Amino acid sequence: MREDTMKHTGDADVGHSAMLSNFEALQKTARGFVDQGVVPGVALAWQKDDGPIQYHAYGHLGFGSPVAVNERSLFRIFSMTKPITGIAAMMLVEAGSLSLDQPLSDILPAFRDMEVVVDGDGMRTRRASGPITIRHLLTHTAGFGSAGMTLGGLYVKNGIAPGVRERVPGPGELATPKTLAELGARVAGLPLAADPGTRFDYSISLDILGLVIETVSGMPFDRFLQQRLFEPLGMIDTGFAVDASRIDRFADLPEQKGLLWTLADDPRHSRYSMPYFPSGGGGLVSTAQDYARFAAMILNDGVWAGQPLLKPEIIHIARSNLLPEGIDRVDLPLGQTLAGIGFGAGMSVQLSPGRRTEGMFAWPGEVPVGVVGWPGAAGTACWIDPDRRFFLVLMTQYWPSWLNASMRPDIIAAAYSDMAKEKVR
Template identity: 60%
Template structure:
């Protein structure tokens, strides 16, 4: 299948799959959005914003997109690369001096280290190959002890642990003082790299990271409800984050009426954004249209093509997650993966493309969200819902995207 027609009015099997999830109580509600680079965006919502809510899900409903923030941060960095302010292979120590002389842990003892073989570069941050760790992944316990737990606003420090940093600068200071898990450019480690990249953007641009994204990306694209927090007038449109307990009942990991997202927190480029189907669709359509939307250009075509190409360092030949999963036939672009070969559906939460052709790029979020962008077909599919814990419905997104491609093949 090559580029599809300008308008795809409906995706019957995909819409039915979402309806099935809601009717079975797997999720309280969700929304699909799809479209082509220059065509209209279509939406299909089902259900409500929480199990105890009556607010119907629609394109203006606000969701926590967690790691779907990473492609946004990656594109922010690509803007500065296009501007000549930073370089793809520039050492970040030239921008953030605290990262100029990193050390690598040897064995299990974080006190036993050696000098890193090479400096961390912007490329390493974009592709999770800087050597950093992350709560729940490599070096997770060490990071948590120092309060470095991006994306977990509910985290409460234990005895002797540091609280969450108040600013990106403070986050950077803490991370720079910790050892790396491995030499930069030698291994994929899902990590805090995109949070550090937010700090790079902040320092290199001379404006706060959240301001940079708003003025350079969100405002030009009309992404009016995308940001790192919610306001009082947005609360009624903000989805609950339900958490399934061991007995199968639902509790609230985050109550929209009294949300952690309404309280101060540093702008986490790796997992802190909230957005809507309307807003994130505009971001996706811009990327499919190679940097332009509705006559507004935010990136050159060649920059977008670079962002969605495989930017992994030559030494990194595959994408492994430290918790025992390998993403098959996948490379990494600017904060997002790119499918290198046609992939089969695996029903694995982590092998996220599932039943998609080569060239598809994007990244999912921990609470059930994802966006797939197919440059060959000039087609994107966005799926927003909310649930916790993140592994609860591992087959949901692969089933959604597989249904979408079956719908497209029937056209």
């Protein structure tokens, strides 16, 4: 692995990085979304074969902001946290501290005798047909729900809405848990939406996996990530909070309301500067530079800068389809179904050639078999293609999630177009 590289124009006024000689369609496409006023700024990171990680940034941290985006600008990555949590769990699998088909109740006994709702009615339940396992947590097949999704009303009533930092409890609702242990205790007391291992429900399972990692490792989940992943990878800016020293690099979260743009989260008064439990499903802030190093490690079979973090066989398992037998569809919120998709360690796995999708996730775009990754709710995304020795990280910010349905598919399509042209030359 060669060192990261970044080419700049040196124009401090606009602060845009130079167009690199390769992946020109990718860069042009990303810049187009900024020029059209769709997003205030974008940062890209990619690697092809054994070349260096390259970066391209364009635009600013917010609409009207004078601060240019670069590879160390901070973005809310929301569900792009999930693959990081999944890989952290695979580290414990490699160490023999966890196994994929180990019952969750071995580690967290409160989950031993779970109930399942009957006909979607949270008031009527029956005993679950089998135990929740670590595999189920990794693949959203534990039977859990999430705020705004399956069992959403029941979860919100009990204060369970990981990643929703701005939440204010309504009448009769519990406050947000302050710790992962408190979160786990509440979830264990609620019924499941389905029997474990019988269907895919996008859920809080990776948040519960964070509690598993905390319990098995004997150290706080955020500290485990710091010591086992972030420090070895040099991910110096990734974490669950943004302190005062980094606020000037933190992107706005612009929210479109009608024809107007407002701020869903203002870096100067950000909820990310306030205490919040470490959400393994969606709580991290990161940069193009940091997440590129994580992606490069996955692409390069667990190795970063010549140092192995995981064995190749463990990374291969993490990048494989771990869905329980019989589950052959991935259903997402708002009625969207992803065709030809499996699920690995907190990330999707393309099982058949991807087709373009629109909707809330607009994922994964036109990509080949074997591509893994997962997007974030506010515009970020990562695609990792082991067969073609390529990854792409996209960092940008917008809200709500269903805006800009064409952005991610257009950007990844441009990258594959560039690779096809390069192959012909």
